Amino acid sequence: MQIAHLEITLAGDEKGxxxxxxxxxxxxxxxxxxxxxDYARLLHQSEMKPFSQYVEKKGQEAIWHxxxxxxxxxxEIIVPLLEEDFSCIEIRHKKxxxxxxxxxxxxxxxxxxxxxxxxxxxxxxxxxxxxEMVTPVSxxxxxxxxxxxxxxxxxxxxxxxxxxxxxxxxxxxKNLAATLAEHSFISGYRxxxxxxxxxxxxxPAFAGRMSIKIAAPSPMVALINMLLGYSAFSGLGxxxxxxxGGVRVIEEKRGEWSGKRQAILKIHSSRKFLMxxxxxxx
Amino acid sequence: MQIAHLEITLAGDEKGxxxxxxxxxxxxxxxxxxxxxDYARLLHQSEMKPFSQYVEKKGQEAIWHxxxxxxxxxxEIIVPLLEEDFSCIEIRHKKxxxxxxxxxxxxxxxxxxxxxxxxxxxxxxxxxxxxEMVTPVSxxxxxxxxxxxxxxxxxxxxxxxxxxxxxxxxxxxKNLAATLAEHSFISGYRxxxxxxxxxxxxxPAFAGRMSIKIAAPSPMVALINMLLGYSAFSGLGxxxxxxxGGVRVIEEKRGEWSGKRQAILKIHSSRKFLMxxxxxxx
Numbered sequence: 192m193q194i195a196h197l198e199i200t201l202a203g204d205e206k207g208x209x210x211x212x213x214x215x216x217x218x219x220x221x222x223x224x225x226x227x228x229d230y231a232r233l234l235h236q237s238e239m240k241p242f243s244q245y246v247e248k249k250g251q252e253a254i255w256h257x258x259x260x261x262x263x264x265x266x267e268i269i270v271p272l273l274e275e276d277f278s279c280i281e282i283r284h285k286k287x288x289x290x291x292x293x294x295x296x297x298x299x300x301x302x303x304x305x306x307x308x309x310x311x312x313x314x315x316x317x318x319x320x321x322x323e324m325v326t327p328v329s330x331x332x333x334x335x336x337x338x339x340x341x342x343x344x345x346x347x348x349x350x351x352x353x354x355x356x357x358x359x360x361x362x363x364x365k366n367l368a369a370t371l372a373e374h375s376f377i378s379g380y381r382x383x384x385x386x387x388x389x390x391x392x393x394x395p396a397f398a399g400r401m402s403i404k405i406a407a408p409s410p411m412v413a414l415i416n417m418l419l420g421y422s423a424f425s426g427l428g429x430x431x432x433x434x435x436g437g438v439r440v441i442e443e444k445r446g447e448w449s450g451k452r453q454a455i456l457k458i459h460s461s462r463k464f465l466m467x468x469x470x471x472x473x
Numbered sequence: 474m475q476i477a478h479l480e481i482t483l484a485g486d487e488k489g490x491x492x493x494x495x496x497x498x499x500x501x502x503x504x505x506x507x508x509x510x511d512y513a514r515l516l517h518q519s520e521m522k523p524f525s526q527y528v529e530k531k532g533q534e535a536i537w538h539x540x541x542x543x544x545x546x547x548x549e550i551i552v553p554l555l556e557e558d559f560s561c562i563e564i565r566h567k568k569x570x571x572x573x574x575x576x577x578x579x580x581x582x583x584x585x586x587x588x589x590x591x592x593x594x595x596x597x598x599x600x601x602x603x604x605e606m607v608t609p610v611s612x613x614x615x616x617x618x619x620x621x622x623x624x625x626x627x628x629x630x631x632x633x634x635x636x637x638x639x640x641x642x643x644x645x646x647k648n649l650a651a652t653l654a655e656h657s658f659i660s661g662y663r664x665x666x667x668x669x670x671x672x673x674x675x676x677p678a679f680a681g682r683m684s685i686k687i688a689a690p691s692p693m694v695a696l697i698n699m700l701l702g703y704s705a706f707s708g709l710g711x712x713x714x715x716x717x718g719g720v721r722v723i724e725e726k727r728g729e730w731s732g733k734r735q736a737i738l739k740i741h742s743s744r745k746f747l748m749x750x751x752x753x754x755x
Contacts, residue, residue, distance in 0.1 A: 338659065339621045377620065378677075383663035395660075 192265045194300040196424055197272060199255045200292035201246075201280065210255070210289055211248040212326040213388050215434010217282045218246055218255065222268065225277075230267045234432075239355050242268050243426035245326040245437030252292070255280075256437055258424040260356040269296070298424070303357035310417035311410075317442035318412060319378075320403045320419050326437035327385040327396030328428045336395045338384055342403065343372040345427065349418040352425045362414075371415055374407035387435050396428075396435060416442060474547045476582040478706055479554060481537045482574035483528075483562065492537070492571055493530040494608040495670050497716010499564045500528055500537065504550065507559075512549045516714075521637050524550050525708035527608040527719030534574070537562075538719055540706040542638040551578070580706070585639035592699035593692075599724035600694060601660075602685045602701050608719035609667040609678030610710040618677045620666050624685065625654040627709065631700040634707045644696075653697055656689035669717050678710075678717060698724060 203209040210218070222244065223231050234240060241264040244257045257272060259265040271277060273294055280289045300306045310316060330337040330344045337344060347368035354361045364370070382399035403419070405412050419440050426436035485491040492500070504526065505513050516522060523546040526539040539554060541547040553559060555576055562571045582588045592598065612619040612626045619626060629650035636643045646652070664681035685701070687694045701722050708718035 338662075379666040380620075381665035384661040 192269075192299050193262050193302050194258075194260060194298070194306055194424055195265050195269045195296060196256065196258045196298040197269050198293075198295045198297050199257070199272065200294075201253045201255055201289040202292060203251065203253075204287045204289055206287075208287055209248055209251065210246045210253040212246050212434055212437070214246055214282065215244070215326065215387070216389055217285065218244060218280065219433050221280055221282065222257075225271060226267050230263070239352060240432040241356055243424065243431040243436070245426070245431075245434045247325050247437065253289070255291075258426070260352070260425055261358075265299075303353075303360045306421070307360050307417055310413045310420065313413060313416075316409060316412040316416050318405045319442075320405070320416060321400065321441040322403065322419065322422075323400050323439040323441070324382070324398045324427070324437075325439055326435055327387040327394070327398050328436045328438065329387070329394055329396035329430075330428045338395050338397050340377060340380070340382070340397065340401060341372075342375055342377065343368055345422075346371045346415075346418060348428060349422055349425065353418065353421060356425075371407075371411065371418075374411055375403055375405040375415055378402045378404040387430070389430065389433060394430065394435070474551075474581050475544050475584050476540070476542060476580070476588055476706055477547050477551045477578060478538065478540045478580040479551050480575075480577045480579050481539070481554065482576075483535045483537055483571040484574060485533060485535075486569045486571055488569075490569055491530055491533065492528045492535040494528050494716055494719070496528055496564065497526070497608065497669070498671055499567070500526060500562065501715050503562055503564065504539075507553060508549050512545070521634060522714040523638055525706065525713040525718070527708070527713075527716045529607050529719065535571070537573075540708070542634070542707055543640075547581075585635075585642045588703070589642050589699055592695045592702065595695060595698075598691060598694040598698050600687045601724075602687070602698060603682065603723040604685065604701065604704075605682050605721040605723070606664070606680045606709070606719075607721055608717055609669040609676070609680050610718045610720065611669070611676055611678035611712075612710045620677050620679050622659060622662070622664070622679065622683060623654075624657055624659065625650055627704075628653045628697075628700060630710060631704055631707065635700065635703060638707075653689075653693065653700075656693055657685055657687040657697055660684045660686040669712070671712065671715065676712065676717070 201210055223234070226234070234242075241261040242257065242259045244255065247254045247256060257268060259269045273296065278291055280291065281287070282289075300309075328340070330341070330348065332341075332344055350362050350368055380399065380401035382397045382401065385396050385398045386393035387396050403415075405415050407415070420442075422436075422438050423440050425431065427438045428436040430436065483492055505516070508516070516524075523543040524539065524541050526537065529536045529538060539550060541551045555578065560573055562573065563569070564571075582591075610622070612623070612630065614623075614626055632644050632650055636645075662681065662683035664679045664683065667678050667680045668675035669678050685697075687697050689697070702724075704718075704720050705722050707713065709720045710718040712718065
């Protein structure tokens with residue numbers, strides 16, 4: 192198991208407090224206390240974390256989403272949470288205890304190749320992708336927090352993670368994020384700013400929904416679907432291990448695209464690389 | 474009277490249909506039939522219209538907002554609507570008749586100087602401005618419709634209008650829009666896409682609310698407040714004579730700004746120009 196997404200239903204505490212996204216960093220703290228000290232140290236040192244987690248409040252209960260992006264993270268984080276001895280989360284300094292109910296391993300992929308195949312073997316990939324930003328999403332660019340979505344930043348963020356953790360399938364192409372952004376656009380959204388609490392600061396971010404339309408030849412459509420689909424595991428933007436950037440992805444309309452520009456897109460899949468090369472005719 | 478904003482309450486028609494922003498271009502058509510043929514021809518030829526109008530649905534009635542930006546428009550558009558013989562709006566091809574109720578001349582300024590004074594004589598201008606985009610706002614930039622707000626585009630749009638219609642007070646400064654955008658930022662928003670119907674097409678746009686924070690010396694704060702305040706008359710973005718870009722402006726927090734950069738901002742107000750010059754120390 193190399194990629195996994197676990198959902199744990201949490202009940203409110205004795206006082207009726209229900210966990211919400213604002214508690215993301217407290218849940219992260221609890222998680223770090225549970226993993227082995229060596230692994231915690233390793234995670235602390237790594238700039239890009241091989242896992243993401245966020246809390247989603249849903250009526251009178253909450254869903255805690257935890258994703259692992261490599262084999263070790265699956266072993267160190269997901270597997271222990273599935274064990275019977277884990278039955279509640281205690282946020283000590285807040286004196287809150289949340290009981291874990293149903294545990295659902297929603298997705299698990301043996302490899303990145305298996306995840307990629309899911310999109311590349313699809314005969315008519317979605318040309319409209321709807322994303323729900325469940326917890327606040329933010330990007331750092333030009334030294335500033337970006338509170339509006341940008342497809343370029345979104346793709347770059349996901350490509351970086353993919354290449355960091357996908358050991359046998361990597362995306363090698365100059366300016367790939369820019370190319371993908373040129374062939375897709377945000378067609379609709381309903382978004383609002385949210386400020387994510389982190390120790391003593393609040394990080395500017397946004398949450399809500401948006402639709403992405405893809406005007407590209409099929410293999411590129413598959414690639415965009417794959418990257419956006421991956422965000423449901425990796426999270427999107429900054430601080431995804433602390434509870435930010437929790438997203439859900441819905442692929443929608445299918446059907447062929449016919450643009451003015453004819454496009455030939457070749458995918459060289461080898462054991463080592465999923466290389467993508469473009470060439471455009473007139 | 475050089476600038477005026479008129480609000481007319483409209484009742485629903487016999488079938489209970491209430492006018493909404495989607496009817497903007499139909500209301501424009503009705504208005505153009507009422508003005509003198511010479512003036513209609515003049516308006517048709519002018520790229521930047523000296524008026525704006527939009528329809529705001531409010532519960533079981535609607536408010537029709539009409540603003541005039543120069544003396545002729547006040548005379549040709551606002552004054553006739555205030556006359557008693559105007560009592561209903563007939564959208565012929567839809568066979569709808571909307572009765573006019575209360576007519577309120579919400580604002581009227583004798584001159585642009587008078588409007589400018591309102592902001593420049595304010596001792597502590599607002600450092601937070603909240604805007605409500607009541608009807609869909611869109612910009613054209615780089616050959617594309619912009620469905621996210623950009624302060625640079627907003628300021629440029631308003632400066633262009635101001636300089637077009639303010640005969641004795643103009644804003645002359647290179648890169649003024651960029652400078653203003655550097656000294657302010659969108660701190661919060663709740664926006665969604667809306668598609669504005671125009672004959673046979675739908676123009677991508679956005680509506681909702683946003684807050685703008687201004688980090689600048691007082692005179693620049695006054696200028697930004699003035700420009701944004703002007704948008705309540707001129708409308709914002711494209712197609713403001715057809716019902717798009719209807720905005721409301723709320724000035725909020727007051728108080729001094731203390732930035733790292735010391736700034737000296739001089740305003741030379743003469744009969745002809747309200748010139749703005751910047752010089753920054755370290």
